[in-house]
Amino acid sequence: MGVARSRGTAVKEEAADARRNRREHLLEAAVELFATKGYAATTMRDIADASGILAGSIYHHFASKEAMLDEALRDFLVRLYERFAAAERAGDDPRETLSRLVRISFLSIHESPHAVAVYQNETGSDVLRKEAFAYVTDYGNRIEQVWLRVLTTGQMSGMVRPDFDVKVGYLFIRDAIWSAVRWYRPGGQMTPENLAEQYLGLLYKGLD
Amino acid sequence: MGVARSRGTAVKEEAADARRNRREHLLEAAVELFATKGYAATTMRDIADASGILAGSIYHHFASKEAMLDEALRDFLVRLYERFAAAERAGDDPRETLSRLVRISFLSIHESPHAVAVYQNETGSDVLRKEAFAYVTDYGNRIEQVWLRVLTTGQMSGMVRPDFDVKVGYLFIRDAIWSAVRWYRPGGQMTPENLAEQYLGLLYKGLD
Amino acid sequence: MGVARSRGTAVKEEAADARRNRREHLLEAAVELFATKGYAATTMRDIADASGILAGSIYHHFASKEAMLDEALRDFLVRLYERFAAAERAGDDPRETLSRLVRISFLSIHESPHAVAVYQNETGSDVLRKEAFAYVTDYGNRIEQVWLRVLTTGQMSGMVRPDFDVKVGYLFIRDAIWSAVRWYRPGGQMTPENLAEQYLGLLYKGLD
Amino acid sequence: MGVARSRGTAVKEEAADARRNRREHLLEAAVELFATKGYAATTMRDIADASGILAGSIYHHFASKEAMLDEALRDFLVRLYERFAAAERAGDDPRETLSRLVRISFLSIHESPHAVAVYQNETGSDVLRKEAFAYVTDYGNRIEQVWLRVLTTGQMSGMVRPDFDVKVGYLFIRDAIWSAVRWYRPGGQMTPENLAEQYLGLLYKGLD
DNA sequence: GATGAATGAGGATTCATTCAT
DNA sequence: CATGAATGAATCCTCATTCAT
Numbered sequence: 019m020g021v022a023r024s025r026g027t028a029v030k031e032e033a034a035d036a037r038r039n040r041r042e043h044l045l046e047a048a049v050e051l052f053a054t055k056g057y058a059a060t061t062m063r064d065i066a067d068a069s070g071i072l073a074g075s076i077y078h079h080f081a082s083k084e085a086m087l088d089e090a091l092r093d094f095l096v097r098l099y100e101r102f103a104a105a106e107r108a109g110d111d112p113r114e115t116l117s118r119l120v121r122i123s124f125l126s127i128h129e130s131p132h133a134v135a136v137y138q139n140e141t142g143s144d145v146l147r148k149e150a151f152a153y154v155t156d157y158g159n160r161i162e163q164v165w166l167r168v169l170t171t172g173q174m175s176g177m178v179r180p181d182f183d184v185k186v187g188y189l190f191i192r193d194a195i196w197s198a199v200r201w202y203r204p205g206g207q208m209t210p211e212n213l214a215e216q217y218l219g220l221l222y223k224g225l226d
Numbered sequence: 227m228g229v230a231r232s233r234g235t236a237v238k239e240e241a242a243d244a245r246r247n248r249r250e251h252l253l254e255a256a257v258e259l260f261a262t263k264g265y266a267a268t269t270m271r272d273i274a275d276a277s278g279i280l281a282g283s284i285y286h287h288f289a290s291k292e293a294m295l296d297e298a299l300r301d302f303l304v305r306l307y308e309r310f311a312a313a314e315r316a317g318d319d320p321r322e323t324l325s326r327l328v329r330i331s332f333l334s335i336h337e338s339p340h341a342v343a344v345y346q347n348e349t350g351s352d353v354l355r356k357e358a359f360a361y362v363t364d365y366g367n368r369i370e371q372v373w374l375r376v377l378t379t380g381q382m383s384g385m386v387r388p389d390f391d392v393k394v395g396y397l398f399i400r401d402a403i404w405s406a407v408r409w410y411r412p413g414g415q416m417t418p419e420n421l422a423e424q425y426l427g428l429l430y431k432g433l434d
Numbered sequence: 435m436g437v438a439r440s441r442g443t444a445v446k447e448e449a450a451d452a453r454r455n456r457r458e459h460l461l462e463a464a465v466e467l468f469a470t471k472g473y474a475a476t477t478m479r480d481i482a483d484a485s486g487i488l489a490g491s492i493y494h495h496f497a498s499k500e501a502m503l504d505e506a507l508r509d510f511l512v513r514l515y516e517r518f519a520a521a522e523r524a525g526d527d528p529r530e531t532l533s534r535l536v537r538i539s540f541l542s543i544h545e546s547p548h549a550v551a552v553y554q555n556e557t558g559s560d561v562l563r564k565e566a567f568a569y570v571t572d573y574g575n576r577i578e579q580v581w582l583r584v585l586t587t588g589q590m591s592g593m594v595r596p597d598f599d600v601k602v603g604y605l606f607i608r609d610a611i612w613s614a615v616r617w618y619r620p621g622g623q624m625t626p627e628n629l630a631e632q633y634l635g636l637l638y639k640g641l642d
Numbered sequence: 643m644g645v646a647r648s649r650g651t652a653v654k655e656e657a658a659d660a661r662r663n664r665r666e667h668l669l670e671a672a673v674e675l676f677a678t679k680g681y682a683a684t685t686m687r688d689i690a691d692a693s694g695i696l697a698g699s700i701y702h703h704f705a706s707k708e709a710m711l712d713e714a715l716r717d718f719l720v721r722l723y724e725r726f727a728a729a730e731r732a733g734d735d736p737r738e739t740l741s742r743l744v745r746i747s748f749l750s751i752h753e754s755p756h757a758v759a760v761y762q763n764e765t766g767s768d769v770l771r772k773e774a775f776a777y778v779t780d781y782g783n784r785i786e787q788v789w790l791r792v793l794t795t796g797q798m799s800g801m802v803r804p805d806f807d808v809k810v811g812y813l814f815i816r817d818a819i820w821s822a823v824r825w826y827r828p829g830g831q832m833t834p835e836n837l838a839e840q841y842l843g844l845l846y847k848g849l850d
Numbered sequence: 851g852a853t854g855a856a857t858g859a860g861g862a863t864t865c866a867t868t869c870a871t
Numbered sequence: 872c873a874t875g876a877a878t879g880a881a882t883c884c885t886c887a888t889t890c891a892t
Contacts, residue, residue: 040872054350055351055352056264056266056351058264058266058267059266059351059352061864061865061866062865062866062867063864063865063866071872071873071874072873072874072875073865073866073867073875074867074868074869074873074874074875074876075872075873075874077866077867077868078872078873079872082866082867083866083867139347141408142262142408143263143264143267144263144267172433177433177434178433178434179431179433179434181427182427182428182433183424186416186421186424187424187428187433189405189406189409190402190406190424190425190428191402193401193402193405193406193408194398194399194401194402194405197397197401197402197405198397198398198401200350200401201397208394213394216391216394216395216398217398219389219390220390220395220398220429220432221428221432221433222432222433222434223387223432224428224429224430224431224432225380225385225386225387225390225395225429225430226385226386226387226430248855269881269882269883270882270883270884271881271882271883279855279856279857280856280857280858281882281883281884282856282857282858282859282883282884282885282886283855283856283857285883285884285885286854286855286856287855290883290884291883291884456851470766471767471768472680472682472767474680474682474683475682475767475768477885477886477887478886478887478888479886479887487851487852487853488852488853488854489886489887489888490852490853490854490855490888490889490890491851491852491853493887493888493889494851494852495851498887498888499887499888555763557824558678558824559679559680559683560679560683588849593849593850594849594850595847595849595850597843598843598844598849599840602832602837602840603840603844603849605821605822605825606818606822606840606841606844607818609817609818609821609822609824610814610815610817610818610821613813613817613818613821614813614814614817616766616817617813624810629810632807632810632811632814633814635805635806636806636811636814636845636848637844637848637849638848638849638850639803639848640844640845640846640847640848641796641801641802641803641806641811641845641846642801642802642803642846664876685860685861685862686861686862686863687860687861687862695876695877695878696877696878696879697861697862697863698862698863698864698865698877698878698879698880699876699877699878701862701863701864702875702876702877703876706862706863707862707863
């Protein structure tokens with residue numbers, strides 16, 4: 019600061035930036051394609067074409083197609099879990115916590131629609147059954163535990179009616195929320211906050 | 227019973243059965259694999275292995291991999307739409323009709339889990355975008371119209387609260403129901419009727 | 435003769451006729467397809483479809499696809515060679531003999547256009563290079579010898595100008611004649627006799 | 643000569659050459675095989691074997707087997723038609739023009755025997771009936787028109803006898819010339835000029 | 851004699867990946 | 872770092888042929 023950086027350093031940083039950008043661009047292109055066409059149906063050439071380089075050159079930035087999937091999923095899941103854990107730690111009453119989980123979920127869809135779609139669509143596919151992707155199921159389970167704890171606590175404290183089946187109810191809730199990635203379009207009229215309010219309305223008040 | 231069939235007749239019927247069975251078995255194996263691994267990721271060899279014949283032999287029964295997908299989806303969609311149309315024609319009050327749609331849906335998941343999963347997972351995939359599969363979108367739209375009509379009528383007749391957003395609400399409902407195919411296991415403790423009641427409870431009463 | 439044949443015999447003969455007919459029909463269908471689509475591109479199913487039976491059933495009449503080709507080519511070549519040999523034996527003056535060869539050729543095209551086309555098109559193909567088809571080249575050579583003898587004799591007797599290159603000239607003549615199979619349509623306005631006259635005119639008088 | 647090129651330049655040019663050569667070599671190998679065995683009977687493996695690479699690698703240079711056929715035929719037909727059109731434009735007397743057409747034809751056989759053979763043999767085959775190859779028939783027709791115009795003009799100007807049937811005569815001439823590709827061997831004793839003279843002799847003077 | 855199911859050997863094409871330049 | 876050529880395994884599909892019924 020205040021001191022002029024040598025030209026060499028600037029050049030090097032620009033280069034580093036370019037490299038980082040290329041990498042990021044590649045990963046974004048890949049995830050978007052994975053989300054749109056499916057992981058297996060996306061070819062390295064698809065990714066390369068979308069990024070203006072040749073397929074072989076991708077291997078200078080990523081070890082394999084799998085590595086791209088891994089990086090995208092891991093980033094997304096880690097971030098999501100951290101937000102869920104923070105919401106739970108905040109320790110408000112269960113109803114408030116539940117609302118937060120819903121809002122976090124729709125916000126994640128808004129921020130990372132492609133990663134969410136890939137996670138949704140590839141669950142159960144051949145790739146994710148590989149040992150290297152065990153962490154995906156792992157994070158999925160941890161996130162599920164948060165939901166179940168909140169719902170159970172809510173039921174014990176009387177905020178949720180006793181005849182509500184927590185385990186099955188959770189699945190209905192989870193699926194309704196995450197499936198929104200299939201039709202929600204960031205930048206459209208709906209904000210993620212709107213969506214969350216709509217869904218919470220359905221959840222608390224029902225249809226009538 | 228009591229009347230002995232001639233041996234020749236019995237043999238012929240067995241042969242006809244075997245033929246029918248082989249075809250059906252092949253189709254069932256295919257759809258299950260399509261549902262589990264995805265259509266594109268399923269190879270003719272996978273299907274053949276699951277049926278104890280060689281991959282090339284499948285082509286005696288089906289013209290192509292696509293033809294197998296077509297037959298499975300068409301059967302499923304036609305049956306589903308007919309049930310929906312019948313429910314709507316029955317003309318009960320909207321709330322009762324809505325309940326029927328929910329019950330029909332869970333029953334369909336129970337009866338044809340694999341077809342439902344394929345329909346869910348492949349929507350938007352390359353295969354279904356082909357002209358030959360235009361009817362899939364078509365039936366999808368017709369089914370969507372039934373839901374929207376019932377919800378709208380319900381809202382006009384005061385059975386659904388006025389601040390319920392029909393279009394978005396429909397999507398939440400649809401996704402929650404059909405996504406159950408991912409975790410519902412026919413033959414487990416849950417019956418499709420149970421499931422429908424659980425979901426209708428959530429829908430009408432909300433959480434509390 | 436004069437004695438009524440028993441019913442059983444008549445039935446047997448009808449059956450024998452049916453069998454012969456089926457065989458002949460199959461062979462005709464096969465040769466037409468070989469001529470039109472090429473031997474390799476013609477499938478047993480093509481032949482079966484054209485004959486109203488199933489592909490597997492052909493093997494009750496012919497040992498293999500190759501056997502069908504063999505029978506068709508052999509019949510044709512034997513007949514053609516016999517006619518050529520007879521024309522040469524007739525021993526007229528070379529010019530008359532040459533005219534006969536030309537007429538025989540166009541007549542053969544008229545009678546067996548498909549066999550001619552197959553012979554033309556498959557010469558040099560993989561099938562005909564097999565040992566089993568050595569006789570094809572053989573007959574081809576014998577037929578060539580007839581042409582060359584007639585032309586040489588004609589040149590020695592002064593009926594053909596001395597600067598005519600017999601070997602090359604023969605090839606031009608042969609090709610012009612047999613290639614007519616590609617555009618000549620039996621049953622059209624042109625008779626094989628017309629064609630022969632047209633070509634002989636070109637051959638003896640030239641263009642002017 | 644005398645000016646040393648830098649090593650780098652030389653290396654680059656060699657590389658460019660290698661690339662061009664590989665593609666050209668592949669196409670040449672392909673066309674030769676198409677001519678010899680027939681398009682359908684030629685496998686990508688045949689082509690690859692003849693070029694010392696694996697079958698899959700061909701797809702780096704050509705989009706498909708069909709694309710190879712297309713490139714070879716198009717190049718040949720365009721060049722041939724241009725030469726014919728130029729000969730006609732030259733506007734000499736019909737006899738001279740006719741002689742030129744004959745010489746151009748034998749020269750084309752000499753230069754591109756394989757392309758000529760493919761054009762001859764595949765006319766009427768399944769591949770060439772595809773929409774993508776409509777231009778082949780197109781060029782064929784244009785070339786035919788040139789021949790017919792020249793012959794008709796020649797007949798009107800009295801250089802061709804009045805009883806010569808132009809339409810049929812053209813077919814005899816065309817077939818005699820182009821069929822030569824089956825037996826003419828470039829590099830043998832016969833030059834294309836010889837061949838043209840021989841054929842023109844037969845055409846103008848006849849046999850005697 | 852015909853049927854229809856099955857075989858097994860290809861054939862064109864695709865694609866993740868490697869590597870010399 | 873990027874290129875582009877090459878690999879080799881895998882995929883869908885075709886087809887001559889066999890054989891039990």
